[in-house]
Amino acid sequence: MNISQTSLALQNLARRTFRTYALLLAIAIVSGAIFSTSTLMWGVNSSLNKGLSKFGADLLVVPKGSMISMKSALLTGEPSLFYMEGGIMEKIASIKGVKSVSPQLFLTSVDGDCCVMGNAFIIGFNPKTDFTVLPWLEEKKERPFQMDDVIVGASNSYNVGDTLFFYGQNLTVYGKLGRTGVGLYDNAIFMNIERAYVMAEQSHNTPNVKPLKLVRGQVSAVLVQTEVGAKIPFISFTISKDPDVKVITAGNIITSVRQNLVTLFGSTLVLSFVLILANALMISAIFSTIVNERKRELGILRAIGASKISIFKLIVSEAAMLTSMGGALGVFLGIVIMRVYQRTIIFNLKALNMPYLWPPVESIIMLASIAIAAAVVVGVAGAFYPALQGSRLQPYDAIRAGE
Amino acid sequence: MANMIDINDVWKIYDVGGEKIEALKSVNLQIEIGSFISIVGHSGSGKTTLLSILGGLTKPSRGSVKIDGTEIWNLNDRQLSAMRNRKIGFIFQFSSLIPTLRAIDNVALPVIYANGHGKTSRKETYEYAAELLSTLGLGRKLQSFPSELSGGQQRRVSIARAFINRPTIIVADEPTGDLDAQSEGEVMEFFSRINEQDKTTFLLVTHNLALARMTDKVHSMKDGMLTHS
Ligand SMILES: Nc1ncnc2c1ncn2[C@@H]1O[C@H](COP(=O)(O)OP(=O)(O)OP(=O)(O)O)[C@@H](O)[C@H]1O
Numbered sequence: 226m227n228i229s230q231t232s233l234a235l236q237n238l239a240r241r242t243f244r245t246y247a248l249l250l251a252i253a254i255v256s257g258a259i260f261s262t263s264t265l266m267w268g269v270n271s272s273l274n275k276g277l278s279k280f281g282a283d284l285l286v287v288p289k290g291s292m293i294s295m296k297s298a299l300l301t302g303e304p305s306l307f308y309m310e311g312g313i314m315e316k317i318a319s320i321k322g323v324k325s326v327s328p329q330l331f332l333t334s335v336d337g338d339c340c341v342m343g344n345a346f347i348i349g350f351n352p353k354t355d356f357t358v359l360p361w362l363e364e365k366k367e368r369p370f371q372m373d374d375v376i377v378g379a380s381n382s383y384n385v386g387d388t389l390f391f392y393g394q395n396l397t398v399y400g401k402l403g404r405t406g407v408g409l410y411d412n413a414i415f416m417n418i419e420r421a422y423v424m425a426e427q428s429h430n431t432p433n434v435k436p437l438k439l440v441r442g443q444v445s446a447v448l449v450q451t452e453v454g455a456k457i458p459f460i461s462f463t464i465s466k467d468p469d470v471k472v473i474t475a476g477n478i479i480t481s482v483r484q485n486l487v488t489l490f491g492s493t494l495v496l497s498f499v500l501i502l503a504n505a506l507m508i509s510a511i512f513s514t515i516v517n518e519r520k521r522e523l524g525i526l527r528a529i530g531a532s533k534i535s536i537f538k539l540i541v542s543e544a545a546m547l548t549s550m551g552g553a554l555g556v557f558l559g560i561v562i563m564r565v566y567q568r569t570i571i572f573n574l575k576a577l578n579m580p581y582l583w584p585p586v587e588s589i590i591m592l593a594s595i596a597i598a599a600a601v602v603v604g605v606a607g608a609f610y611p612a613l614q615g616s617r618l619q620p621y622d623a624i625r626a627g628e
Numbered sequence: 629m630a631n632m633i634d635i636n637d638v639w640k641i642y643d644v645g646g647e648k649i650e651a652l653k654s655v656n657l658q659i660e661i662g663s664f665i666s667i668v669g670h671s672g673s674g675k676t677t678l679l680s681i682l683g684g685l686t687k688p689s690r691g692s693v694k695i696d697g698t699e700i701w702n703l704n705d706r707q708l709s710a711m712r713n714r715k716i717g718f719i720f721q722f723s724s725l726i727p728t729l730r731a732i733d734n735v736a737l738p739v740i741y742a743n744g745h746g747k748t749s750r751k752e753t754y755e756y757a758a759e760l761l762s763t764l765g766l767g768r769k770l771q772s773f774p775s776e777l778s779g780g781q782q783r784r785v786s787i788a789r790a791f792i793n794r795p796t797i798i799v800a801d802e803p804t805g806d807l808d809a810q811s812e813g814e815v816m817e818f819f820s821r822i823n824e825q826d827k828t829t830f831l832l833v834t835h836n837l838a839l840a841r842m843t844d845k846v847h848s849m850k851d852g853m854l855t856h857s
């Protein structure tokens with residue numbers, strides 16, 4: 226004994242189960258697609274922002290030839306093999322507004338059999354000047370980082386305390402980094418830059434390994450941190466006067482990935498909006514049929530006291546209930562599919578130079594709410610005109626219509 | 629005594645493909661509060677048209693329709709809907725139940741449009757709905773869906789529904805058309821009782837002259853015109 230406008234609408238939906246399920250599914254597919262796409266976009270975007278801001282470097286100075294590959298290196302973790310002279314660091318450090326400067330050295334043999342372990346790359350860094358690696362350690366360490374220590378990125382399978390063997394050297398895993406969303410860091414094995422130089426030298430004497438083409442004092446990248454309020458474009462410009470180097474700013478990397486994002490997801494989004502429109506038209510067509518079928522009932526409701534507005538609300542709320550359920554189902558299916566195929570998805574995004582971190586729960590909830598709200602809008606917009614027609618029926622004519 | 633219903637010079641002209649059908653021609657009708665009148669007439673004479681105009685369901689082509697002193701066709705939709713909901717109980721000539729609702733819910737249905745008027749609680753409404761159905765001999769069919777009821781039973785459910793908001797006027801279009809003599813007698817007895825108890829005004833359309841003669845006054849309708857006998 227619970228009769229209300231809502232239960233009336235629900236019972237109407239329950240009456241034609243096939244039609245209701247078909248509509249539900251159609252709405253679910255569209256909302257699910259929109260929800261998943263926006264979640265993935267959000268993930269790429271926020272991991273970019275998060276990764277690069279936490280990355281801590283305002284500028285990245287790299288040898289000229291590595292400019293492009295460097296961008297992808299940061300994001301997906303394929304290091305470049307160009308080196309420049311370390312002397313540049315002093316020049317950079319002397320520029321007004323530069324707070325700290327720290328080198329990094331990317332090591333890998335040309336065919337990648339010496340020091341690339343699965344997806345891991347070796348990066349030499351200087352623990353004394355570093356400001357981008359050590360802050361990422363998952364836990365605080367009691368002892369300082371030493372010559373035979375390594376730090377592993379979050380995507381590595383090594384654990385703290387494990388021993389690694391490189392070029393005849395035993396190295397101990399000192400710590401593990403939290404997930405940065407910066408591909409290069411998540412896949413890396415960090416070692417003392419001094420140890421890296423030694424290793425490069427020893428590679429010439431070790432049998433069965435390709436020697437590393439690297440000379441002491443060379444670096445792959447210089448990370449630059451600026452003082453608060455420093456004029457970054459000015460610093461970037463000053464450094465760029467050196468014809469052998471290129472400057473990458475965080476913004477510049479984000480822009481290039483955003484462009485990829487836009488091409489990849491933009492078309493998906495356009496398609497989604499087309500689908501939304503198609504959904505709304507479909508709802509419109511079907512609700513117009515529903516109103517026609519139910520003319521007589523609507524007339525009866527009018528006769529017993531339903532105002533035009535109540536009739537309008539009845540039809541619109543029926544559509545809104547249907548599409549919101551469809552939206553919720555779509556979000557649910559989207560989550561299930563993204564979970565099941567998450568490896569494949571991340572792999573494919575990486576292939577497109579896109580880093581990926583799942584957005585935080587709040588963001589997912591927000592995107593889900595937006596997808597469901599959009600579905601409700603589709604329902605309301607689609608049923609609007611049929612509902613208006615239904616509400617405008619003259620009660621007596623409507624009742625006679627069914628006879 | 630004051631008039632509950634006051635109809636003056638009401639016309640209804642239908643335009644069917646360019647052809648004008650005069651369903652009502654200058655109808656005048658005054659009905660006092662608490663009276664029980666009947667209208668008889670041949671099929672197609674305009675009885676249902678007249679009822680639907682005074683029930684607020686069809687707009688007259690011209691003329692004045694006052695219920696309880698209010699010119700109903702000057703009301704806005706909300707006011708007119710409220711009037712249909714609270715003042716008028718309409719019993720249709722043909723089945724008029726909502727197929728997705730059980731008998732008891734069909735009877736209680738008008739209450740959802742009453743917007744808390746009359747201040748009856750949900751529980752009281754359902755109690756009254758059950759009482760009405762029992763009075764009409766459907767005490768065992770409260771939970772049945774319309775499709776599970778016979779034509780006569782469906783008719784009685786819609787009769788019960790007309791009374792749920794305790795209207796001041798009952799407009800009944802051949803309410804006993806598909807009832808057997810006994811049920812018909814019971815329904816008429818129920819009508820008389822409510823008419824006497826609550827001073828509810830009744831307007832009954834019937835083909836049954838014997839039934840009509842039991843009412844206070846019989847009007848007859850012919851070719852869209854009302855004559856008083
Ligand atoms: N919506 C309409 N459009 C066109 N003509 C109509 C309409 N409604 C009623 N009519 C015509 O008006 C006339 C009166 O019809 P009405 O239904 O009032 O008759 P009635 O007296 O109730 O007949 P019955 O006893 O068969 O129910 C008929 O000629 C009918 O065809």
Ligand SMILES: [Mg+2]
Binds near residue numbers: 675676677721
């Ligand atoms: Mg009739």
